[in-house]
Amino acid sequence: MTPDPAHRSEVSADVRARRGGRRPYGLRGVLQESRLDPGFAAEIATIPGGDRLRECIECGACSAVCPLSAYMDHTPRRLMAMTQAGLRDEVLRSTSIWVCASCYACTAVCPKQIPITEVMYALKRMAVREGTFPKRFATPVLAREFVGSVDRWGRNTESRLAASLYLKTHPGLLLKDGWLAQRLMRRGRMSLVRESIRQRAKLGRMLRAAETSPPRAVVSSASPSSSSRPRASAISGEGPR
Amino acid sequence: MRYAYFPGCSLKGSSKAYEESLLAVFDTLGEGLDELDDWNCCGATAYFAIDEAKAYALAARNLALAEDQAGNDAPVDLVAPCAGCYMMLLKAERRLSEQQSIRGRIDGALQAGGLSYRGRARARHPLDVLVNDIGLERIADAVTRPLGGLRVACYYGCLLVRPHATFDDQYSPTSMDRLMRTIGAEPVDWPLKVRCCGGSCCGGPLVGTIREAGLRLIHDLLKEAKSRGADVLATACPLCQFNLECFQERVTREFGEPVELTVGFFTQLLGLALGLDERRLGIHRMLRWRLPELEPAAAGGAP
Numbered sequence A: 001m002t003p004d005p006a007h008r009s010e011v012s013a014d015v016r017a018r019r020g021g022r023r024p025y026g027l028r029g030v031l032q033e034s035r036l037d038p039g040f041a042a043e044i045a046t047i048p049g050g051d052r053l054r055e056c057i058e059c060g061a062c063s064a065v066c067p068l069s070a071y072m073d074h075t076p077r078r079l080m081a082m083t084q085a086g087l088r089d090e091v092l093r094s095t096s097i098w099v100c101a102s103c104y105a106c107t108a109v110c111p112k113q114i115p116i117t118e119v120m121y122a123l124k125r126m127a128v129r130e131g132t133f134p135k136r137f138a139t140p141v142l143a144r145e146f147v148g149s150v151d152r153w154g155r156n157t158e159s160r161l162a163a164s165l166y167l168k169t170h171p172g173l174l175l176k177d178g179w180l181a182q183r184l185m186r187r188g189r190m191s192l193v194r195e196s197i198r199q200r201a202k203l204g205r206m207l208r209a210a211e212t213s214p215p216r217a218v219v220s221s222a223s224p225s226s227s228s229r230p231r232a233s234a235i236s237g238e239g240p241r
Numbered sequence B: 001m002r003y004a005y006f007p008g009c010s011l012k013g014s015s016k017a018y019e020e021s022l023l024a025v026f027d028t029l030g031e032g033l034d035e036l037d038d039w040n041c042c043g044a045t046a047y048f049a050i051d052e053a054k055a056y057a058l059a060a061r062n063l064a065l066a067e068d069q070a071g072n073d074a075p076v077d078l079v080a081p082c083a084g085c086y087m088m089l090l091k092a093e094r095r096l097s098e099q100q101s102i103r104g105r106i107d108g109a110l111q112a113g114g115l116s117y118r119g120r121a122r123a124r125h126p127l128d129v130l131v132n133d134i135g136l137e138r139i140a141d142a143v144t145r146p147l148g149g150l151r152v153a154c155y156y157g158c159l160l161v162r163p164h165a166t167f168d169d170q171y172s173p174t175s176m177d178r179l180m181r182t183i184g185a186e187p188v189d190w191p192l193k194v195r196c197c198g199g200s201c202c203g204g205p206l207v208g209t210i211r212e213a214g215l216r217l218i219h220d221l222l223k224e225a226k227s228r229g230a231d232v233l234a235t236a237c238p239l240c241q242f243n244l245e246c247f248q249e250r251v252t253r254e255f256g257e258p259v260e261l262t263v264g265f266f267t268q269l270l271g272l273a274l275g276l277d278e279r280r281l282g283i284h285r286m287l288r289w290r291l292p293e294l295e296p297a298a299a300g301g302a303p
């Protein structure tokens, strides 16, 4: 279902506002090749199926089916094209990767079997590693809080996660949403008792052993192949969605 | 047959009703669910967005524990009712069997924790187990209080059928619809069965700049289900249920049209049809539960 027209104009005004100042290609859509990072797509290609990104035909099926593209600064199609083109900074600063709800709708329809959702995940991990995620945006904060709790206790305690999330991002909303917590508590659906596993020490050893040694993978310094050149629609700032 | 059971964080918290109704239903049908001892977080979405290898290690620990707990060499089915957990366990299971590099790393991690995973444990969703293992015939035989044409919008959400459609079609799944028909309900025909509810990772309406987006998704789903005449929307995921139930008043306020609708777990409806007491199905925990009158359960089981 698409948003109704009135809503759409609201959304695009909002998106335009958020894009303000971060228009990646400048007013006339001129993009200097020197600003591209040809190794970027190669890094993404290390995830299973990630090499198929270069086969994207920019059909836009992903953007059309994505339930959240209206709320993204760059739609999935455009973000895939920008990634392939090597617009590293713009991609990693994009709010799209955090708006993405990992619903796999795009992956299911992509005629080229590009693992779009997994690419989104890989971009999230890179953005967190490089500290380029939007600081007050709730999703990356949620993810980091979640990881902290799981690393330590083996489980996540929903209520505590929610509480710290509110405090860190939107303390003002805590009062407004407090009624919900109360209603849930009364029905035994929310408790502050910490969830934990018994073998925490063993789990800790496991996680340390698995720890990712940040693979800023083999960034080839080779000249960009023809396939990693930006395509026309990736260059125009306001191309088709 | 006995199944290993992986509850996940939500079923011990906000979605207790899902656990209660699931256990009651399996018990009534004579199938065992043994909770995995000392299970840990599945490593799903939020974790996966930070560290891939550690997320797989978390998932693999659960799979390894399931094999240990089964204690023999037969395959073991790990039943995960949360669509997020289910997909993550499935994804780990596949990646570990397909990709040697990650397998080596995870094997090493498991070893550090005194465990090993031999690829015998596989993730299953209870909807799959109910429809395909236990079977609709057996369920039909156990029904004591058919749902009398209750109009149900079957909602599968995203991760139950994507990206790996293991037991149903990924664009137009039907297993829940068939189950609902079996227990006397009437599934409504609606187009948003597999559309994302927005609750899985975006933290949706909870907080954040994308609150607006989350509320929009909830609005679209509830409005569509209502306009198709649904009495209730049935979910198979704690995140969908929470998301679609808890923000109804706010959505109504924001969009200026009433979207209130009972949002329950498919196991609760199944439990009702099996004649189980509302309390055993956690119905007292729901924020809203208004169904048209059902016939009282026939005493003494099916004739």
Ligand code: SF4
Pocket (backbone or CB within 6 Å): A055, A056, A057, A058, A059, A060, A061, A062, A063, A076, A077, A080, A109, A110, A111, A112, A113, A114, A116
């Ligand atoms: S659906 Fe696939 S091929 Fe089409 S634009 Fe999206 S990523 Fe490219």
Ligand code: SF4
Pocket (backbone or CB within 6 Å): A062, A065, A066, A067, A068, A069, A076, A099, A100, A101, A102, A103, A104, A105, A106, A107, A116, A117, A120, B196
């Ligand atoms: S996985 Fe993300 S990008 Fe793809 S359709 Fe879902 S929300 Fe959109």
